[in-house]
Amino acid sequence: MSSRRNFLQKLSFSALAIPSFYTFNTGDKEANAQPFDTQPYDGPVLRVALMGLGSYANRVAEAMKDCKMAKLVGVVSGTPSKIPVWQKKYDIPDKNCYNYENFDSIKDNPDIDAVYVITPNSLHREGVIRTAKAGKHAICEKPMAVNAIEGQEMVDACKAANVKLLVGYRMHFEPKTLEIIKMRKAGEFGEIKFFQGLSGFIIGNPNQWRLDPVLAGGGSMMDIGVYSINGARYLVGEEPIWVTAQETKTDPVKFKEGVDETIQFQMGFPSGAVASCLSTYAMNNLDSFFLNGVNGFAELQPASGYGPIKGRTHKGELTHPHKTHQTIQMDEMAEIILNGKKPIVPVDGEEGVKDLKIIDAIYSAVKSGRKMELSL
């Protein structure tokens, strides 16, 4: 198991004796996970193929077993040996199996509605654009692309093909997160003044694609820092107008040129609220959000792991039961694609491009050492 999976699944100090605000619950404890709905359902179902059969695709496939409105029906992989394993495990017919050579012929397959692109970051663009050209809806893992220009190309391609483009923002459907957003919209925190996001873990295997600058398009910021960026936006409820950023690299062998190890970054919002964030591949178990308003506060820790998410506000503990994030996400995305449902926090391509514009600005701020103005 890669240490990233280990991070997002386990998120616990091995030696930890007490539950702690700054440590994490085990993500594997899904004993209280509940199926999305227990009512029989015979409405429309979004039939999904997964592109890129790595560890996260596995997690999505398992989660989709409990979906009501989304069903795994196909796979796309460049590794021939994986196909029969997946076919057997998820009962996938031969005609719904693709490699990257024959993938474009998916346009003639009436039994697949959407492709969920879960490849390394730099391959998202091609995966999504080919999906769009095949007339299928695209779901793309975050970060949506390696920069905002590529992200915008993907948005444009999906628009041109008249298909939907959604980004895998599973936290946008997470109940405790949504409760805090609801409270903020209701003014329960008063004027929002401060967001703090800490996102990091110690990355393991130095040969994984996440440490390859070409495949990853960056380092910790692309993979884990994006949670703090996105979290700042959905919790503060504004778009940042400036960023500053400082990079620290202690291991230039493991973290090659173009792969950031640790970046501290700050954002300012039109209201005067500010955000202090940390993105790192070199620190133990950081996954917390804190929102401070003049009348109250909210905190999430873990804030973006696979759950259960823990959260509280000045009013008390958030007790919404845990549901597997990817199950909720895929059912909600089916509602969006099939029924035009409007999510509380957007998950469309435009939302993904905003995060990429901020990432671009953070990398520019690191290089220039200057504050970068933003207009999202």
Added chain:
Amino acid sequence: MSSRRNFLQKLSFSALAIPSFYTFNTGDKEANAQPFDTQPYDGPVLRVALMGLGSYANRVAEAMKDCKMAKLVGVVSGTPSKIPVWQKKYDIPDKNCYNYENFDSIKDNPDIDAVYVITPNSLHREGVIRTAKAGKHAICEKPMAVNAIEGQEMVDACKAANVKLLVGYRMHFEPKTLEIIKMRKAGEFGEIKFFQGLSGFIIGNPNQWRLDPVLAGGGSMMDIGVYSINGARYLVGEEPIWVTAQETKTDPVKFKEGVDETIQFQMGFPSGAVASCLSTYAMNNLDSFFLNGVNGFAELQPASGYGPIKGRTHKGELTHPHKTHQTIQMDEMAEIILNGKKPIVPVDGEEGVKDLKIIDAIYSAVKSGRKMELSL
């Protein structure tokens, strides 16, 4: 009561229903405070005069009632009406009462060993230098001065006069803080990677000296941000080699030119550890430190209020009983001055100058928008 006193004393959300990591204990709950020692003591005692009889001097005077080795014996004030009130309350003889006109004659008073300067920041320099010239030891509230040059002048004056100069770093004697420092020195956290300090409150009365740029020498950074600066240094155990900083001002009427409302600042250390800090006069109840190493963590919240301080590490809750900080501080300072005791974390003038050099660099970084290198 000023809102600053209210902050440092109460540190609680009024509406708070649950104990929370991001909120605070009431500092007035000192029911479990214990006298420093219950043994009878007849050794040497440091005889102290307080200069500047504001609210913090009151707090120090009350705390000194429980001191073993330090005794309040004199006062210095520019407000004649305060003198008799203090004389009566603390049994202070006429001959130990001074104003700023006759203060220098304290050199002829054999019954006073030290003067604790608790005036507004910009008056510290003069108070300490006059104290030194009178041949008395000086204790100076933090921030020691309004910039490092003045701080160094104070150090030099005390050296020339062969008197001690100590800065009122009460947290340097706080038991939970010292336990974390001890654990860090023993390697229990492994390599230190990250410090986070949040220091802030919503300041009240706009006419107080803390919002006067001339008397305060700055804004929130001088008053409350200095806790995060100092905390980063004693918890990380290194001196920063760079700082970056970003100022945000939402209320230019309340926070005049030269008075910072909110500053985010970052520091880098020789080991590669980094610090993310916030100093503010415009946000509710921020007082937390977090130290993250590769093998463990520590957190303090409240971290620098008047207590009780709350803390825990990856090994569990810190349960050291609360003692009034100023009582411990004044007894320990008596030990330092009278017996040459070496404190675990320095409280001398050189320590104060280091914090001022960092504050100078933070203000420079705000102005220039650039990273400032430091050599402490």
